[in-house]
Amino acid sequence: MAHSCQHGDSACSGATAHAEKHEDQLVHEQLRRIGHKFLVMSGKGGVGKSSVAAGLAVTLAHKGFKVGLLDVDLHGPSIPKILGVQGTFHVDDQKRLVPHALSENLHVVSIQLLLDDPDAAVIWRGPVKHGVIKQFIGQVHWGLLDYLIVDCPPGTGDEPLSIAQTIPDVHAVIVTTPQEIALQDVRKSINFCRQAHVPILGLVENMSVLVCPHCGKEVALFGAGGGLKTAERMHVHFLGSLPFDVRVVEAGDAGTTLNLVRAANGSYAEALIALTDQVIERCSPPSVVPDQKTPTEKSEVKSAMETGVLRIAVPVAEGRLCHHFGHCEKFVLVDVRGSQIQNRAEVTPPPHEPGLLPRWLADHGVGMVIAGGMGQRAIGLFEERGIRVLTGAPADDPQNLVQRYLEGTLECGANVCDH
Template sequence: MSDCNSESSCSSCSSAAGCNTDEKKQHAKKRLDERLSKIKYKIMVMSGKGGVGKSTVSVSLASALHALGYSVGILDADIHGPNVPKMFGMTQKGVVSGENGLVPFEAADGLKVMSVAFLLENDDDAIIWRAPVKHGMIEQFVSDVDWGELDFIIIDLPPGTGDEPLSVAHIIGGVDGAVIVTTPQEVALLDSRKSVTFARKLNIPILGIVENMSGMVCPHCGETVDLFKSGGGEKAASEMDVNFLGKVPIDPMVVVQGDSGKPYVLEVKDTPTALAFRKIAENVAKQTIAK
């Protein structure tokens, strides 16, 4: 990662000895603002608890937006469980510095990806970091990565309303929207409501709630089986006065495609699940662009 500690790395310093602390902060802020100015819409994908398919929704949303013709990047801010590269079939290790900063890896015909997973020598390594280190890493993933000109950056967050969501909100300063993922179960719904409250307290626009794993369409008869109930996410959205982005039915191929590194929405076209993901992406694009 770059640091403003020499005349060569910070040509605007008045002293050849390098930057003082205030200058470092000013130059870091300028670099961050320059990066963010090239990204039109910054979208956080949140969940109140784990196991609801948040990363699947993040990858599907990014891929569907990319398929709609938008330039898209995805920032994997789930520091302790960085699964986004796996879901894109990316096995690269290490990052490369280019003329304008760290070079993000590309998947799916140009969709840009950055994740702490690229920095791990072994995928089994645990990341044991406290909040300040995590904050610093997220800040560098925004300011030091050469994202270039993007229509959307999708930020995949860990479950809950703790360090990483707070860091993203603080670093970006003007998040354009939050997508909140839940399942129909009451336990998940209770926690998803906390994510709505979090976004409101930080003045982040709520694009809506996604009800993931909302029934399963039988491949034989076409009937929908409500394995984890259905309709809870829509009810929560109504009660909390936020948009309901849609129900995403369970499809075993979502797991198959995710494990194989081929995003479901790019490989499967006409299933209820694929159509639901595309409709959600269209809704997100419509809301953000209309602002």
């Protein structure tokens, strides 16, 4: 039966636009509470992409980071099986989905957890997929996360495109095997990322060699060195190789991948830890400190660049947040690990010059700025350097602002310098 609108097409269009704007606000609100976002993708199926995504998530969580793992392989979700996730979602008092807590630091969301029958087929077209993916971000209570890892289906279809459009600062981790047919498809994934303006964190070569469990000899089942050669040819960073390990297959089928990684035993676990360390290092603030800084400033910057630390900058005047961002007296730099404040320091900015502060704060290892007001051009310059900006904050002690932000109780108003 056709729908008959009693309020007119314009009223329906207005309601739809309002709903979409509200959904976009929810997505934005969630994303600003998440540190690094990864899109794990591959050019073809069967390369172990989901196993890599799960292993990376588990290893990061084991290192003490708060991690969310989002499975958007809507037609063939495998993350719940790999990690042994069962049951359905809970809903909080704000009617948001609560991710499945696999451990204290690792939370999982998958379409599989919404299906009554795990063997049911999901038959959806592109627009529906896009809407579900936005809901999995905006209407899920992720909380504060250091990392969000998104496992996409193979190829360059609707799901990775929706992630690229929904998460502006997402970075791609591309998985391949050494064989040429996989490398041919992975080059398409690399070109997809470049056309969709998704920065590539690096390339992972999975199933690089089989290590014989009896004699320790390495057997190149799918060829050797193809991942590294492709990364060099396509000018992409090579994150590392993971060997073929029968125990990984067995753990995935049994849903005990979490225990396998926790054991940190064997060549696969060692390679996965090395890969994770590479990812962490490439996500850390730059370690190069300009020569013009004093020795004291250099040591302060270096201390904030420890792995897993987020440095938040707050412009201040007379000890409180200064609404005139470009003309503040000092910046208070607050170091946060997880949800805990670890350190606080003050630095005096250089004389005001258009476009200087984003570069100067990036050199100080800043990953986020809490401000009262800021011009759109300045916000764009910060975002280009991977620095998140939160505007509309009240004039308060900077450490109180950071603490309230971490607790989710910081109320922000309008951008008082929106020009």
